[in-house]
Amino acid sequence: MRRDGSAAGEWVVFQAADAFRLFTGIDPDPDAERMFAHLAEVSVSDPEEGMRKSIATVSLSGPLTGKLPAAADAGFDGVEIFEADLLSSPPAPEEIRARAADLGLNIDLFQPFRDFEAVPSDILGRNLRRAEHKFAVMERLGADLLLVCSSVSPDTIADDGLAAEQLRLLAGRAAEHGIRVAYEALAWGRHVDDYRHAWRIVELADHPALGVCLDSFHILSRGSDPAGIEEIPAEKIFFLQLADAPYLSMDVLQWSRHYRCFPGQGAFDVAGLVGHVLRAGYRGPLSLEVFNDIFRQADAGRTARDAMRSLIALEESVSTRLGPEAAGLVPPPAPVVPTGFAFAELATPDTGRLSGLLTALGFARTGGHPTKPVELWEQDQARILLNTGDPDSPTGPALSAIGLETPDPAGSVKRAESLLAPVLPRRRGPREAPLDAIAAPDGTALFFCRTARPDHPSWTDDFTEVPSDPVPSAGITHIDHVALTQPWHYFDEASLFYRSVLGLRPDESLELADPYGLLRSRAVAGPDGAVRVALNVAYVGARPGAPQIPWQHVALGSRDIVATARRLRAAGDLLLPIPVNYYDDLEARHDLGAERHRTLRELGLLYDRDDHGEFLHLYTRTTGHVFFEIVQRVGDYRGYGAVNAPVRLAAQHTGSD
Incomplete structure (x- = not known):
């Protein structure tokens, strides 16, 4: 229908007056006629426009x-x-x-x-x-x-x-x-x-x-x-x-x-x-x-x-x-649900603060970008990019971008644009692979990728191989999930954004105890769990009189977390210490056998289970705004170890005080 009240408005008047005659059996009185005439100015829907x-x-x-x-x-x-x-x-x-x-x-x-x-x-x-x-x-x-x-x-x-x-x-x-x-x-x-x-x-x-x-x-x-x-x-x-x-x-x-x-x-x-x-x-x-x-x-x-x-x-x-x-409805292009993580990008003033940790985690520096200050670190299907493009940044290492595997990058962008997601302008060299990105509500860049596929240029081909010493694998296979701390007033927006733009399914919102207040968390995930994003927002500051610490982390999947934990223990003081009181309570809640409980205590591993399987995880110490979580899902465990989050948060606050 048109806003100018022409053919569309005339049809409205006819429909309203006709309906009145049909339901009352009488002609409209002068008051009703004036009311119907005024309807000609009302804008109603055009089926072609939604x-x-x-x-x-x-x-x-x-x-x-x-x-x-x-x-x-x-x-x-x-x-x-x-x-x-x-x-x-x-x-x-x-x-x-x-x-x-x-x-x-x-x-x-x-x-x-x-x-x-x-x-x-x-x-x-x-x-x-x-x-x-x-x-x-x-x-x-x-x-x-x-x-x-x-x-x-x-x-x-x-x-x-x-x-x-x-x-x-x-x-x-x-x-x-x-x-x-x-x-x-x-x-x-x-x-x-x-x-x-x-x-x-x-x-x-x-x-x-x-x-x-x-x-x-x-x-x-x-x-x-x-x-x-x-x-x-x-x-x-x-x-x-x-x-x-x-x-x-x-x-x-x-x-x-x-x-x-x-x-x-x-x-x-x-x-x-x-x-x-x-x-x-x-x-x-x-x-x-x-x-x-x-x-x-x-x-x-x-x-x-x-x-x-x-x-x-x-x-x-x-x-x-x-x-x-569904008369009058015009849905957007169909969602293109991401099928995995291509990479996580960390912005850092220099690589020194993270290169040692990545090496201890079993990552090897495999490439450098010819035109951008970006390094590629890989282990199996897990890829981390270190971007030193802003050496004067006072924030230290921070999670700045996520690469999402998608079967249709162009379709992903079209979907995002239809839902008003801002497409990020990108400087691209003449021989560089196309790599479109959109901005999430918190400013994180989301890139749509086809990695090492014959039907699409791979972004990894943009990196030049660099010589490096071999690094023994630590058993890490992929990125399991990422956790992003949202500004408090973007939380609901972020939840809708990831559901509507990317087609991810939201879980129930949780409130987790933090030593300085409550942490609100909501996870969104693809139907097969290949992509999981935990959205967090703190209700209060990290501690009185201090600014909130927007911790973010990348969770890496391990095929053998016990072996990964032993390697990290041997590499030095890299892991977040877990209070012994946690393990006393764990023994009360779960009978896992004496030997298994000893292993968990020794290595600082945390444990959870649901109706579908078990979950073991540990955390590195925080560097800047970022830390790593190592996880192993046993069976079809679907959660994120939320029951252990208060212990992790308390330990992190203790380490940052």
Whole structure:
């Protein structure tokens, strides 16, 4: 549909008026005719362009004048204007309307109008006076849809007939201004807290300018069955608001006000709900309304892009479920799930701090790049790059890039671009292999690689072989996983990024005890476990008065971790010391036999098990911001040894104090 209100707008008017005649058996009255005519200005979805996408200004940080360009730059078609944003904005409603139009944004909704229905007559009079003022503001703003929340006022009466009567009166007043009213059941509404109840009142009111607003948080947080949405006529679903959230045991109002997130970042089945709404025939905007303390402090442009990414991924999820029924949805290119790690790149001022450790780990320096200050270190299928391109960097060694094996590098980039992942510009020599990279939310570069394959140039061919002494293998075979510490306000963004852009599957979020607070962690992995990434974020600083230490690490898989550990012990003081108290507790938790327990104590190995197998691991001391973990998975163990993380964190803090 076009925004200019031409053929698309005319079709909307025809459909709305025709539906009114069909369901009522009468012609629309003048108020309804004005309301239908106003619909010609409303932007609706073009099946070839996907469903329209909108975002509530409350979801973004900063002033309204900054939120509008952030939404437009991210590709949104419209916005919901949150009343508090307008009230605190210096520009008049007419100026906001003009600014939105200049940016190509439709004002899809004005919200919220609270505590209106089912009240005594004296209060009703005051409420109608208040509504008339809001209608005048909306006309100046160019908004034609008002969100009315179910009342939480102690003055409201538990009387559906009275609520319907008063909402019908409100809708009639609204229609005189070319405005419609969308009634929404708040999950904490005093008498109306369920969308089915809200619909019964709207149905009883029976006014063409009155419909329902469906909100995924209010529906799913209460555990309501969204299948009933399909019983609501499409023309009565005036608006759809979307938000996800983690499952929390707390007051629903506080849950809503502080912990909503974008679809795909929480635990709700938002895609399932949207599927029901589309099967009901809704073709209006997919709009995000997210109250979140972190988003309200983050950069508005970045949050808006993350929000748009969530809607693109949501369209894909819904399209997959609905198949041919997914009218109006345009999914992005299919994900190209990485099949392994090609390399991990460490940025370091010099190679001296890491070359000895890598040699002790069994790595050999096998190549140097002819045009870049990068060394290649290899052992079996595990590859580490040392990049000394910034010798003045004060941060010391840090994990700066990850190479991901992919069956289709070009397809991986196309997928990433469609989900708004920034493609990194790259200087490439005339004979160097193509190697595209994107930036992860924390700034880590992700390279898409085809290593030593006949059908694609290999990045390893760019390195010139260098003479070096043979290094006996330490039994390390591959990179098992990488752990990246995220800035605290990027954690949810990172979780969605790796799931949507790379097609990795997220595990449950964990909170791990740290001597100075809590560490939040969430792993994402491919279906076969060939690629695993642990995303961590510390809630508090590493210690009072000191900056947070953003530790990152590379976990290397070993075929015989006991032999690897003995070699590292013999090489010197390289391993993180583990307290003897850990092993006393381990013996209490697991009966592994006296000899095995002695070996674990002697070598500083940690142990875990799940229903699928066992896990043995150890850690090197931290160099700069980086340390190595050596792991061996026995059977089909699927975790990361999270039960041992508090012991590791305490030992690392002790070593850094």
